[in-house]
Every structure is written in structure tokens, then in C-alpha cells.
Amino acid sequence: MGDKSATHDLVRKFEDLERGDVAIVGGKNSSLGEMIQQLSAKGIAVPGGFATTAYAYWHYVDSNGIREKMASLVAEWQEGRTTLAETGHSVRKLFLRGRWPEDAAESIKTSYRELSRRAGVENLSVAVRSSATAEDLPDASFAGQQETFLNISGENALLDACRKCYASLFTDRAISYRQTKGFDHMSVALSIGVQRMVRSDLSGSGVMFSIDTESGFDKVVIINAAWGLGENVVQGTVNPDEYQVFKPLLNNHAVVPILAKTRGDKSIKMVYGNKAMPTRNVPTSKAERAAFVLTDPEILQLARWGCTIEKHYGCPMDMEWAKDGVTNELFIVQARPETVHSQRDPLAAFHTYTVENKGRILTTGPSIGDAAVTGRVCLIESATDLDKFIDNSILVTRSTDPDWVPIMKRAVAIITDQGGRTSHAAIVSRELGLPAIVGTSNATFLLHTGQDITASCAEGDTGYVYEGIASITTNTIEPSALAPIRTSIMLNLADPAAAYRWWRLPAAGIGLARMEFVVSNAIRIHPMALVHFDRLTDPVAKAQIALLTAGYPTMPDYFVDKLARGLAALCAAVHPKPAIIRMSDFKTNEYAGLIGGAEFEPQEENPMIGFRGASRYYSPRYKEGFALECRAIKKLREEMGMTNAVVMIPFCRTVQEAKKVLEVMAENGLRRGENGLQVYVMCEIPANVILAGEFADEFDGFSIGSNDLTQLTLGVDRDSGELADLFDEQDEAVKWMISRVIRVARERGRKIGICGQAPSDHPEFARFLVECGIDSISVSPDSFVAVTKHVVAAEEAGEKQ
Template sequence: MNELIPHIAWFETLQRVDVASVGGKNSSLGEMIQHLAAQGVDVPPGFATTADAYWTYIDANNLREKVSLLVGDWQRGKMSLAETGQTIRTLILRGDWPERTANEIREAYRELSRRAGKTDSPVAVRSSATAEDLPDASFAGQQETYLNIRGEDDLLNACRRCYASLFTDRAISYRQTRGFDHMKVALSIGVQQMVRSDIGGSGVMFSIDTETGFDKIVLINAAWGLGENVVQGAVDPDEYQVYKPLLDNPALKPIIERKRGAKAIKMIYGSGETPTRNVPTSKAERAALVLSDDEIMVLARWATTIERHYGCPMDMEWARDGETGRLYIVQARPETVQAQRKAPEFRSYTIASKGKTLIKGLSIGDAVVSGHACLIESAKDIDQFIDGSILVTSTTDPDWVPIMKRAAAIITDHGGRTSHAAIVSRELGLPAVVGTGNATEILHTGQELTVSCAEGDEGMVYEGTAEFSVETVDVSNLPTTKTGVMLNLANPGAAFRWWRLPTDGIGLTRMEFVINNAIQIHPMALIHFDRLKDESVKQEIETLTAGYANKPDYFVDKLARGLARLCASTYPKPAIIRMSDFKTNEYAGLIGGADFEPSEENPMIGFRGASRYYSPRYREGFALECRAIKRLREEMGFTNAVVMIPFCRSVGEAKAVLEVMAENGLTRGENGLKVYVMCEIPSNVILAAKFAEYFDGFSIGSNDLTQLTLGVDRDSGELSDLFDEQDEAVKWMIARVIDEAGKAGAKIGLCGQAPSDHPEFARFLVECGIDTISVTPDSFIKVKKQVAEAEKAS
């Protein structure tokens, strides 16, 4: 070994081209310190041992040949993986430090402590394999990390344990699977000044949506204490999502998701033989969000800065110092799963029938799998796993990887989207439902299950074997059309699934879906909480609105963020948001709703839509809806949001609604605000020219228009044969309003079900000269082709 080659390199001297010398983690830390510090990205200082230091240690203890022989015996089946790994690790741990290497580590540690102004400054000791974090291999969690290491002797012991961790069972298995030569991979060690996140917070973030590959999102997970719990999935973290294209405007805060996690434990400093330990979090910590909005924005901007510098989506770890409040990036590596997916191709799953929902969690991946459960609660019992089963466990760490490879799907009690279970499941291409809370209590070995990760952010576990179909769609060869083809979307959690479709925007998003699922509470029950009579209802509202000083703010915040996810999926193309269109019986079904809704014989044509917005019964509730839209457009920046008014019976109602909107800061035409009206009542067709004076566009709701044109209750089983959106009278109404809108210079589209169920109906709409057709995502391809053929024929 050349004695002139240094065994220590300070981070600030390293760049990403130094992977062969100091591995992916350490070279990346140096790259950021050198090139991104000037752009505000903070990285804690430190130093790395080199690959030469590793080989010097191996050769000084005469281990190279011994290790090679042991690996060869395992490869030839003479030894088990466990025996091989244990024997090699023992050899390395019994080795002595070469004097020169030990002295260089000691001196560098003293200098790092001097820079920190402390004696025996606490450091993080991280392994950095010289082949890790390549574009197609993450090596996630393959080697060890040791936190809160103090003193020279403890540091040298931690470094020795890092060397030994190059030959854990999981690391040997991973290299073998990936085709890496075990004797050509060295280990560098990063020694980094500790961030006092033990009394602050920490987590992981990605510059891409980890499940769909949507590249305009920063995903941040956060928990109290040191970050190992988030990485390993031992804690259910907070989750934040930020829309990247709007980050350059300092006046905006495009935080489109802010979800509080359970955060039941946190890792803090220990002492002596136990440098770290887990303790329960306080009730206040569990109830609070780890990051403020300003901190979320700082991290999101750093993520985009790092991504821009590296030229690819990134996987990063961050920490917040509890003493200074400063944020730091402690690791950054290329994202390795979505980066390898074929961009124009994606799979679409459709579930035809399913059993009852057993549990829910976070959805990882985009597949549906049926099989039998295999419950394994401890890593020591993994030999009981049945190949091809659905693994059910509390949490996973790298020791679980060998059986995760043999699983059909994975379900865990704990963990977020950046946990070990989530990262490895993505890399293996397995669907996983993580953070269920109670899977190991409810499910049992041998139980027949269906795991669905194809219905949005929420992963579902159904009883029995579901019937489902899968279609692989290549969108690169779809024809272009003059007539816009848009999507009908309601579920914010599923919006990013469809980002690769070449849509012209969202033609209909139903506000009531967000209210029903994300908010659950009647807005008037939040405004007039004191009027509620049922104490159990009041307690339920108190629980849901915890963390909000003002209960109506809960409604505004949840609604704005839910709608923001939908707008983000298509920005800057329009997203047409229909204001709430519950019927009174549906409103009454919301928490606290029964105290504020009248009882009606026929809610379908009763107190709904526009008539509610200026009525004393609901005017205050509509004001909250307007506040949410105003925040969505002006504070978050989604100016592509178009407001649409449903069930507007008369021109007088149009005037009244626009006046109430203006009172609440939404004036048609200001800041580019467009207001559309649903065309679903015959009066909308008959007086189309007059309605066009008050609205920028029409969206034909063919379901209600058919019902009211034919006088047929669309929900009546007895009259189902008469309900036909392609009836001659209905088509006359549609053709008439398209013509009238065109004359008035107003936009007109159709968002009803007919084109989705009958793609040939699209031909009729094109012939009438419609501007846009909005369909369900699963029928987009068929309708797009039908529109292209119709345009060609005409």
C-alpha cells in the first residue's frame, strides 16, 4: 500500500467523482459542501476514511485471503449465509488498527472537535460503500450507522464495527444479487458532526413522488428525535408535500399536503454502552407537527436545488438542531426506483369486485396482489415465512430483506413512505401497505387477502381474493386532437396516478368528495359549534380539529390542500372545481350536519347547488368554500383553478351567487379568475345566451340534464331502461347549448358519464363543435382515439 496516500479526506475536499475512494454518501456530502453551500444548503462538517484505509486495515490483519475463501465456500454451498457473515464479521472485529490509520482518525476527530468548539464532540459514524448509491442500486440500509459517538476510542470501535457491517448477511446477499464482486467493494466511513436532532427533529425527503414518479413534488417525512426511526420505519411520521414549480415565488406557499403522523416514539441520546435510546413522545409532541410551514419551504427549496445540481431525482436525509433551530442536509443520494421506470408507460388496475376492507395504510407501489397472509412478528422467526405469501409484520429493517424478496406483498404496522419497508418494496417492485397501525392484531397467518395499492395514496387490504384486471398503457403514441380531452377526478389521493396521461386538464373535480373524505364535518357545525346538541358529536369534532385554534380554519385548510393536489396534477392546465353539490340528506350525513339541514321529500331537485350559496341557511358555509379557493389561488399559487357553480336554476341565482363570491374575495375576472356554470337544467339550455353574460363557460352535466329532460329519476331501478343520455331529446339539448355557447364566445365542455361509458358518444360531441370532453381516467385512451377519428372524419 502506498504510504503517501492519505487515509483521511475532509468533506470539503471531496466531490461526487470520488465514489471509488470514499463511497456514495461521503462523496455526495463533499459535493454539496463545495457546490451548494453558497446556495444556502447547510451540511454538517466532517471527514471520511478512504478505501485505502479499509484495505490497509484488511491487509494489516491478513484478512483478504481469509475473507475471499469464506465467500467462495458460501458461493459453493459449503457454508450457510449466516455462518459466513458471522465468521467474517468476527475476523474484522478482532482486528487491530494499523498505527498510521488510527492516528489519522484520532487527529481528524480532534480537529473536528476543535472546529465545533467542544471536547470529544459527538459525531455520527456512517458507512459508505465504494459501490453504493449508483443509479440502479440504492444499497439502502446495507451497512451500519452509529450516532452520538464520543471520544477517540469509541470512535475507533464504531469505525471497526462499520467495517464489519460490510459483511452483514443482508449486505452479502444484496451484492450477490446485484452482481457486485465482494472483494472489490471497499468501505469508507463518514464521521460527521452530530446535529442535535435528538432534541429537535429529523426525517427523509424525496424530490419526486415516490409512488407515481410525479416529478413536480417534494415529499418530506418528519419525526421527533434522531432520524433512524424514520429510516427504519419504526415510527409513523408527519408527511408534507410541496409543489416544486411554484417554489421560485417567495410570496407563495405551495404546501399541498400536511399530514400529522402518530410519532409514538423518538430516539434521543443515551450514554455509555448505549449511545442512543428510544423513549415515548409526549402527548403534545404527538399532537404537534414537527415542521413549521417556513421550515417545510426551506427544505423543499433545498431539495430542488440539490436535484437541479445532480440532474436527477434525489433521496435526502435532513435534521433540525434543537439548540440552534438550524436545518441541515445529512445525506443525499440519487433516487433509484422511479428513475428507472419507462416514462410513457404505466399500468392501470381496475378492481371489479372485492371483499370487505380489513385495514388501511399508506400505499406503496401501484399494483394489486391476492394471496395468503404470513404473520412474522420477529426477525428471529423469518425462517417460518412461506414463499409467495403476503408478509405481515410490525416493521422491517435490513435483516428482513431476504424474505421480503420472497414475498408477494408487504403489510406493516408502522412506517411512512420513506421507511425501510417502503424503500425496499419499491426497489423489489412489490406492493406494500405500511403504517396500518394494527395489521398484526387483525390479520393472521393463512388468511386470504387482497392488497391494493392502485387506488391512490391510501393502501387497502381486503378480505378474500378480489377480481381485478390490469392494462399496460403506452401514451407516447396517442394522437393529438383539437377537441380537448380532460379528466373527471375527485380523489386528491389518486390524482398523481394519472400525471403521465396527455390530458388537457381536469374538467370536473367534485368538492364534496374532499369534504366528505378529508374534512368529514359539516361547515356550519364548525362555525356554530356551540349550537350542537349531541356531546359525542362535539367530542368527535374536537378530536378532528385538534391543532386548529379556530375550527372553521380546519375546513379551509383541509379543503384548500385537497384541491391543491388536484390542481397540481395538471398545472398550468385548467382544473375546474365544482363548488359543493351535496343534497340535504348527504349534508345531514356529515358530522354535525343533522342540526343544520332541513328534511326534504325530494333532495335531488331540492335545496342544493346555487340556491344554498346565498341562503341564510348555508351562506356562512359557502364563505368557507370561497376562502379555501382564495387560499388555493392566491396563497398557494394555483391560478389554474376554475370555479364552477352547480344547479343554477335562473339568471337571478347567477347574479346572487357571483355577488356572494365577490363579498368573499372571489370576483370573476380578477387575478384571472374564471367562473363556469353547470349545464344540467333545461333552463340553462333555454337561456344559454343570458347565462353566458355571467359565466365564462358551461360544463354539461349529462346525468342531471337527462334526468330533468326526460323526467326520469336516475336512481330508479324501475325506470332504468328509460334513463338514456343518448336519447334524441337529450342530444337535442346538448347540441343546442353547444351552439349557443359558441355564438356567445363562452367555453363549453361535457363532464357527464356518457363518453366514459360510450366512447362513440364522443363522435356526436365533436360533430356539434364542443370544446372539451371530460372523462374518467380509465376511459381516457378510448375517448381520445374516438375524438381523433371523429375529427379526421369531419
Template sequence: MLTSDEVVFLENLGRRDVAIVGGKNASLGEMVQHLSNLGISVPPGFATTANAFRRFLKGNGLDQLISETLRDHEAERISLKEAGQKIRAAIVAGDWPDGLEDAIRRAYRSLSERAGQSEIAVAVRSSATAEDLPNASFAGQQETFLNVVGEDALLSACRKCYASLYTDRAITYRKLMGFDDQLVALSVGVQKMVRSDLGGSGVMFSIDTETGFDKVVLINAAWGLGENVVQGAVTPDEIQVYKPFLERDGLVPIIEKQLGSKELKMLYAHGEHGRKVRNVPTSKAERARFVLSDAEALELARQAVTIEGHYGVPMDMEWAKDGETGKLFIVQARPETVESQRKIGVFESYSVKKHGAELVRGLAVGEKIASGQVCLVGSPEEMNRFVDGAVLVTESTDPDWVPIMKRAAAIVTDHGGRTSHAAIVSRELGVPALVGCANATELLHDQQEVTVSCAEGDVGHVYEGISELQVQEFDLKDVPETRTKVMLNMANPATAARWWRLPADGVGLARMEFVVANTVRVHPEALLHFDDLRDESARAEIDALTKGYENKADYFVDTLSLGLARIAAVAYPNPMILRMSDFKTNEYADLLGGAQFEPHEDNPMIGWRGASRYYDPAYRDGFRLECRAVRRLRDTIGFDNVMVMIPFCRTPGEADRVLEIMREEGLERGVKGLQVYVMCEIPSNVIRAEEFASRFDGFSIGSNDLTQLTLGVDRDSDRLPHLFDERDPAVEWMIRTVIRKAHDAGAKVGLCGQAPSNYPAFARVLVDAGIDSISVVPDSFLQVKKHVAQGEAE
């Protein structure tokens, strides 16, 4: 129903109405009109128009006052703070013009009647006509008022929304983005409150906010009303969902779950003045469990995909779960404004070559690195003491902080997640940030020289001192086509998505042991025999890591499969060749609880490792857990592009024993498209290549170990480096021979190692020998691709 030209119900609005009701309200109307029948639920409501705002200003004679006040500020006759206060006070004291007040009252009554209530609780949100645009988010620039009940309270909240168009941060941001104050108007959105105070709420993006990886939905969640997540007052849960598998029946394509501390929750506070909400600490039980079930996370992700598909661009959305009905609602949707604007053809990679001791860690925002002196700031009122180019360290930020955030080299906060205000604004400004650090304001001090690194994956670090940095630029416009597949070596799930734009042919080597060491952290036997564990310190740490798991072995399967899924997601639909764990005994012993289950070996490099462990009674059950993680990765999450590789398999007899255990665990070669490779790193793999080829689909040459064992040279010896050379004729003979024998038997051969990167001629030798694929670290991809193209052209 159209109440007037100044008040419009959401169902009568669409995204073409930005000039009338601002980006936020236009988007809500668009979803109500076009997406309700596709399962997108938006709370009902109405909006005041830009015309109503202009009429309010004109009726109170405020146009001239605003213009003169802003001119006085521009001429430095008054401060920004004085200008903003003067304008806001005048707006809040204004009277409603004839007819406009009555229109708002009648719309509120109609909304209440629709809900079957006399006075419905509403959220009152500001929607500027220049916000939520593809190139400017105006994140949190204007006010929101929650749990507003009654006509008089609504009218008061509307005035305050109008006034918030002239906060210090809003005036500054418009100037920064080049928007003319005279051309920006404000609409007020009034929506039925979702009882998320009894449930939860949060933010989600239809794109990875740090890398631009476009195949995931990122969801942040906290208990209670959503302001805490948006403002970064809490560290929320974080869930990533793989979009391409959402419509496949029976799959649960969640590829990351990080439990947030969720320190506070915002609740209704009936009877109080003002916003009528309050923050209370969460319980231990609430902090220890996820806000969303897996099914709810998948439902939200499907809604994100639907909304993105309708708008045709990556989207930034806010959601709320009604605690009474369990229903999920979308309460805002706007275009994502950072990653979607990035140039596709060129990207930069940052790395720290040398750094000092780690001082603080948190969630990394962006992929850059910055150094400078720490400047601890407690509140925006202290912004005059901030030094340009310093590292801003504070508990959390809100839009009042924007004037100093844009002057910072980097930003570090105690609270917040990757969808908090600090994260959103720092991305937009191109400033690296660490959020959710917990204790940065306690551990860092003013004028301390530090380096803030967001270039090492999801976890960012603050290092002591000014570090040595390296920046590489990758131009993807002229990548040559090659017959030989060039793939990537990957181990760290946290950094995998950084490389999704590389036109690689898949992941030729994914190192399981890295994920076990850095993500799982626990020896599998320590989980299987937890009650017998003698190390009390390890028991306590394992108990904390596995909280919520009745069967501690399930922690290993779940955590390992999720870590591997983030690598598989970057490769899909190309193959990911996953090497099963290839720790040496001393490395297994370093895992939590591991020392009790590992023997001491004088030479673990050629000791109890690889296939020999997998069928041994002392580790066989641990290997079964590895297999179950891979089966979950393929069958439950959905990454059937994952192939398995067995390392250090000395004899065909060992291969038979390992393959039998895999078959028992539901990983049978040839079933559901599963291919199984073997590492070629021992001379016996070459000598008996025909026998290995009858058991495996292919070989992956580990050039380091093959060189070491062919030449009898310890690759780590500081006395024999002149003898360790993958280009030695004996090693080349081994490589050419296994390629010939494998191809004769119908098996494929790849090579994973640095030699093709280090020696261009070596890449051409591999091409000449007929290698099927070469797998290298991402930094070397373009270089090796060019070497291979040259070799194929010769």
C-alpha cells in the same frame, strides 16, 4: 485538508470519488464543495477511503478468510448466518495498520478543534463503493453509529462499520444486485452530530415516491434523531410541497400535511456504552403537533430543489434540525432509485373489482395489488418459517429483513412512513406494501387469506379473502393530437397523482363534495355552530379532528384547500374547473353533525341543492367557507389555474346572488384571472343560455342530469333504464343548442360525463357540434382521445 491517501476531509471530495469513498461520502463532499454557497448546509466531517479499508483487511490477513468463507457459503458447507458471523468477528478483532490509526485520530482532533471542542460528538456512517447509485440504493445495508465521542470510541465504530459490509442482508443484497464482493470496499464517514435530539429529523424526496410525480417534494419528519424514520420505527409527519411555486414571493405551496403519531424519539444517552442513544416515548403534545413549521418545510423543499438541480436526477435526502440553533442540515443525499427508473411511455393501472371486508388500513407504498396468506413474523430470526409468496406482516423492518421481503407477495407493517426502510425496499423490489397500520399484527393472523391493495390512493387496504383484480396498461407513445381539449374528471386527491403522466388538457371537473365527504368529513354548519351541536358523538369526533384549531371553521378551509391542491397540482398550468359542493340534502346530512342542519326531502335530486343553497341563510355561511378555501387555494397556495363552477343554477337571478357572495369573499370573476363556469344540467340553462352566458365564462354540460330532466326519467330507476339515453335526439338538440348559443355569446362549452367513453359515436357528435372540451375519468382518457381524433378527421 488532505490528511493522507486514507483519510480525506469532505471539502476535498466530490461525486467523482465514489470509487474512493463510496456514494454517500462522495455526495456529501459534492454538496460541501458546490452547494454551500447556495444555502445547503452539510455538517463538517471527513472520510476514510476504500484504500484504508483494503489496507485494514490486508494488514490483518482477512482477504483470504473472507473469500474462503463466502465460497464455503456458496457451496452450502456453512449457512449465511455462520459465514457472516465469522467474517464480522474477524474484522472487529483486527488491529489498525501503522499510520492509519494515527491518521483517523488526527482527523478527529482537527474536526473537534474546528468546532471549538476537545472531543466532538460525531455520527459514524458506512459508505460502500457500490451504494447510492442510480440503479441501486443499498438502503441501510451498512451500519451507522450516532453520538460517538472520543478517539477510541471512533476507532471501535469504524471497525464495526467495516464489519457491517458482511452482514447477512448486505451479502444477500449484493448477490441479488449482481455485485462482486471482491470489488466492493467500504469508506467510513465521520460527521459532526447535529443536535436533532433536541429538534427533529427525517427523510425527503424530490419526487413523489409512489407515482413518480416530479413536481413535488415529499418530507417525512419525526422528533429526535433520524434513525427512527429511516428504520420505520415511528409513523412520521408527512408534508408535500409543490416545487414550481417555491420561488414565488408570498405563496405557501404546501399541498399536503398529514400529522404522524411519532410514537418515539431517539435521544442522546451520555455515559452509556455502544451507540450512546436511546428511544423514549414522545409526549402527547409532541404527537399532537408538527415537527416542522410551514416556513421550515418550505426551506427544506427549496434545498431539495437545489440539490436535485445540481445532480440532474430525482434525489433521496436525509435532513436534521438542530434544536439548539434551529438550523436545518442535509446529512445525506443520493439518487432516487425506483420512480426515476420507470419507463415513461407505458404504465399500468391496478384496481380491485370485488373485495371482502376491510381488515386493516395504512399508508400505501406502490400502486399494485397482491393476494396471499398472512405470515406473521416477529423478527428476522424467525425467517425460516416464512412461506414464499405469503403476505409478510410484522411491526417494522430493517435491513435484516431483506432476504424474506424479496420473497413476499406483499408487506404490511404496524409502524413506519413512506420513507421508512420497509417502504424504500418494497419499492425497489416491486412489492406492494402498507406501512404505519398501527395494529396489523393484532388484527391479522397466520394463514389468513387476504388481498393487499395499494391501488386506491395514499391509503392502502387489507381486504378479507382473495379479491378480483383488474390491470390496465396505458401506452402513451401514440396519443393523437386533437383540437378539442380532452380533460379529466377527478374527485379523490389521494389518487390524483397517479395520472400525472397522461397528456390531458387539464381537469374539466373536480368534485368538491368528494373532498368534503372523505377528507374534511364535517358539515360546515356544524363547525360554525359547534357549541350548539346536540349530537354528543359527533361533537367528540369533530373535536378530535379539529384539535389545534382555535376557530373550528379554519379546519374546513385549510383541509379543503389542501385536498383540492393535490388535484390542482396535477392539472397545472392547465385549468382545473372546480365544481362547488353539489351534495343533496340527504348527503349533507351524512356528514359529521350534518343531520341537525338538513331538512328531509322526498326528492332531494331536484330539491335544495346547488346554487339555491349558496345564498340561502341556512347555508350561506357554509358556502362562504367553501369560497375561502378556494381563495386560499388560488392566492395562498398559488393555484391560479383553478376556475370555479356553479352547479344546478336554475335562473339568472340565482346566478347574480351567488356571484355577489363570491365577490364579497374575494372571488370576483375576471379579477386575478378567475373564470366562473355554470353547469348546464337543467333545460332552463339551455333555454336562457344567452342570459347565463352574460354572467359566466362558460358552460359545462352535465349529461346525466340534463338527460334526466330533458326526458323526465329518473336515472336511478331500475324500471326505466331503456329510456335513459344521452344519445336521444332531444338531448342531442339540447347540447347542440347550448353550444351554438354559448359560442354566439363568446362563452366556452365543455361536457363532463361517461357518454363519450361508452359510445364512440357520441364523442363524434360532440365534435361535430363544436364542443370545446370533453372531460372523462382517467381510465377512459386514451379511448376518448382516439374517438375525438376520429371525429375531427371526418
């Protein structure tokens, strides 16, 4: 039954434990012992402490004569004679009314005195955490199932907290979870971890995953951080900061591979209270809300620790960390296996979702999972109203905790006001396979019960709640079913937030990353408005710019940092394969639509063939804006380490213009060939084909933009409905252009690819490209499988001829 453990010790020091001791001290405590024993020498700091054993738990149970009563109460519930609430309450009461056996109490008090002595503090403040002997297994997280008590001081308070820990093994949520997972309630014991408190009440704390929690992308560490003690992050009652770090470059101390830094509002923090209430929540200051919790060196230190822990355990890990506000030291306070993506085969089939016919956006928040669903809202204000939940509805609430799990299982999606990617709502939603949108801040205010909505987590890091019932298409992709291929198939990607979704595709890199997407979505401000803020006359634009750039040393620094980090996520998704980044290719009317842009852009009759692409980069009208783009690329490659970034120049009309652009790039620290920098040119103007040899002298490669090349070869406005029948990328004139530039590129030893839509739509066009000897075909991710099959067929047909 669990009482005859391998040892009859009542208490074990953490340093005497290892990960094989789960049966004795549970998952959390055996893991803490393992890290102290094995990883302290590698610089990972874990606060000391001790654990009560499973034997101590059964000793308490039998000393109070409650074993048979517990079994009987659980059996009555399983037989349907009592409710879950009645059963949980009755079993907990047995524990709370129990008395500590003298030897167990003395062992706990002696160990506590020793811990206090080693810390040099009388009645040391400790964290008291539950560690069930069935928890933290690779296929079951037991997230938040048992209780944690923080800032416990004094022997009597410690014994009382330990008694409450034992009782928490039979909270309603814990009973329900074990029943669902098939664990025998009477075979699971509880160990209690007593750990020196880290003074994170004076600093910050949070959660860290050694894998992307949504896509399973295994090259990033995700860190969430908030001020104060960590329970607010774990429970999802605060919207934390989020940092993303690129793992493969962490050993290179010459670079800072922090891919993303998102500031959360962190509206409250948990601090020390008094003996009656050891912890309490207080509002954060405006300064705390505006600041990041961790510095860049601290983010990197934690990420390196996360990689070390992951390597030691041999699987993706879910960790909790804390920073001591007195000593400024970082600590790992918990580590357990990640339980969702670690169970999946990266080559297994996966689903993608396309959302069409969307209503207006009602609210947004971090997306959990990658699915999309439609349904009817069921708004639940508090735990007292859980019985009002309607099955198969979309649950909308402020935040969830383990008491909510039974109704979360009956929902089709979950939307919360509060919490980040590591909140309770996020963890449980992943485990249940439900899409969730967390931390919206206003869902309970904007949505109402009975309302039809669409919850979409299929569009990247941001989840969208749309009004009404949208059309959702599900596609299945099987990477393992794709045949080997000679022609490189690359991806067209623009949205950094969605890049990690496609990491399982065996793509040869990114053939086209559109810089303007990052500018319009993440930056939103015209670069010249940042360089010449003093020249702006629009008061609304000036106010918007001041708000967006707050916290940056200068306004141009905002542009450089945001652009570099946005592009870094794209580069990371395919690293070390190339990511070809096209410098900005807005047309003047599109630039004018950016904040502050109208005052810096000319009016043009035909922007499509006007002041766009290369002509802007050396022009006095935009040269300073282009300098910011170059600074961002330089930061991306040299400071962040993404040397797989390849630069591409769009709409380069003449060879002389190419020389001017390369000169301006060099003035801004981007010299072709230096530090491995390659510069490509878009082939989208007939002049690029006619003088392909001369352009090959200036650039390392070509990318055929078949849409513009077709438009300018045939003299057809591609947006004209009247001329739609004439716009044909397979017209003989266009194919002649394409075949010629491919031949010249190959003769001159230059790479050449295509990034148009035609290979996706027309198998015969893919075959034409293969026959011409093109190096790569770049397509949208949802076309990857179809185009790969077209190309495989074309290659096989060529071999037979």
C-alpha cells in the same frame, strides 16, 4: 482488487471531496463533499467531517492479513458449502478482531481532533456512517445495508465504531444484496464518514424525496419528519409526519405551496444515551405527538434545498435532514439518487389496477406502489422467525430492517404496523416492485397467518387491506401511443390522494373536480356545524368535531385548511393546465349524513331536484357554510398559488340566481375576473340551454352535466330501475339540447365541455360532440385512452368529409 486507488490518502476532509470520488470514499461521502463544495454558497448547510478512504480499508484488510481468508469464506458460501449466516459471522469476526494500522489510527484521530477543534468542543459527538464504493448508484440504493453509529464521542470509541463499520460490509443482508445486484464482494471497499452530530435529539429529523415516491410525479417534494434522531424514520419504527410541497411555485415567495400536511403519531424518539449505549428510544410526550415537527417556513426551506440538490445532480434525489435543537438550524446530512422512478421513462406504458368485489376493510395505512394483490397472510412477529415465512404469501409484521430483505423478495406484498413512506419496508418494497401498506398500527393485531386478504395500493395515498379475495383487473396505458388531438380531453377526478397516479396522461386538465368528495372523506363535518358548534345538541357529534378540529385556531379554520389542501393536490396534478372545481353539490340527505349535519338540513321528498347547488349558496340556511368554501378557494388560489383553479357553479336554475351567487362569492373575496379567476356554470337544466346566451353573460364557460340534463329533459329519474330503458343520453331531445348550448357558447366566445359518462361508453356520441364543435370532453382516467381514440377517429372522419 481496489487497493491501488487514485490516492493513498487514508483520510480526506469532506470539503476536499466531490461526486466523482465514489471509488475513493463511496457514494455517501463523495456526495457530502460535493454538496459542501458546490452548494454551500447556495445556502445549503451540511455538517462538516471527514472520510476514510478505500485505500484505508484495504490497508486495514492487508495489515491484518485477512484478504485471502475473506475471499475463501465468500467462495465457500457461493459454492454452497456454508450458509449465509455462517459466512457473514466468520468474515465480520475477522474485522472485529483486527487491529488498526498505526498510520490509519493516527490519521483518524488527528482528523477527529481537528474536527473537534473547529467545533470548539473537546471530544465532539459525531455520527459514524458507512459508505461503500458501490453504493448510492442510480440503479441500486443499498438502503440500510451497512451500519450507522450515532453520538460517538472520544478517540477510542470512534476507532471502535469505525471497526464495526468495516465489519458491517459483510452483514448477511449486505452480502445477499451485492450477490443479487452482481457486485464482486472483493472489489467493494468501505469508506467511513465521520460527521459532526446535529443535535436533532433535541428537535427532529427525517427524510426528503424530490419526487413522489409512489407515482413518480416529479412536481412534488415529499418530507417525512419525526422527533429525535433520524434512525427511527429510516428504519420505519415510527409513523412520521408527512409534508408535500409543490416544486414549480417554490420560487414564488408570495405563496406557500404546501399541498398536504399529515400528522404522524411519532410515538417514540431516539435521544442521546451514555457511553455504553450512545442512543436510546424514549416515548414522546402528548404535546409532541399532537404537534408537527416542522413549521411551514422550515418545510419550504427544506423543499427548496431539495430542488437545488436535485438540479445540481440532474436526477431525483433521496435526502436525509436534521434540525439542531440548540441552534434551530436545518442541515442536510445525506443525499443520494432516487433509485426507482428515476430509472423509468415517463412516456413508457404503465399499469392501473381496478379492485372489485371487495370484502370489508380490515385496516389501512400509507400505500407504497400502485398495484393490488390477493393472497394469504404470513405473520412474522420477529427476526428470529424469518425461517417460518411461506413463499408467495403476504408478509405481515411490525417493521422490517435489512435483515428481512431475503424473505421480502419471496413475498407478494408487505404490510407493517410501523413506518412511513421513507421507511425501510417502503424503500425496499419499491425497489422490489411489491405493493406495501405501511404504518397501519394494528395489522399484526388484526390479521393472522393463513387468512385470505386483498392488499390494495391502487386507490391513492391510502392502502386498504380487505377481507377475502377480491377481483383485480389490470389495465395497460401507453401515453406515447396516443395520436395528436384537437379536442381537449380532460379528467374527472375527485380523490386528491389518487390524483398523482395520472400525471403521465397527456390530459388537458381536470374538467370536473368534485368538492364534495374532499368534504365527505377528508373533512367529514357539516360546515354549518363548525360555524354554529354551540347550537349542536348531539353530544356524540360534538365530541367527534372537537377531536377532529383539535390543533386549529378555530373550528371553521379546520374546514378551510383541509378543503384547500385537498383541492391543491388535484390542481397540482395538472398544473398549469386548468382544474375546474365544482362547488359543493351534496343533496340534503347527503349533507345530513355529515357529522353534525342532521341538525342543519331540511327533510325533502325529492332531494335530487330540491335544495341543492346554487340555491344553497345565498340561502340563510347555508350561506355561512358557502363562505367557508369560498375561503378555501381563496386560500388555494392566493395563499397556495394554485391560480389554475377554475370555480364551477352547479344546478343554477335562473339567471337571477346566477347573479346572487356571484354577489355572495364577491362578498367572500372571489370576484370573477380578479386575479384571473374564471367562473363556469354546469349546464344540467333545460333553462341553462334555453337561456344560454344570458348565462354566458354571467359566466366564463359551461360544463354539460349530461346525466342531470338527460333526467330533466326526459323527465326520467336516472336512479329508477323501472325507467332505466328510457334514460338515454343519446335521445334526440337531449342531443338537441347539447348541440344548441354548444352553438350558443361558441357564438358568445365561451368555453364549453362535457363531463358525463356517455363519450366513454359510446364512440358515436363522442363523434356527435366533435361534430358539434365541443371544446373539451372530461372523462374518468380509466376511460382516457378509449375516449381519446374515439375522438381521434371522429376528427379524422370530419377531415375526410
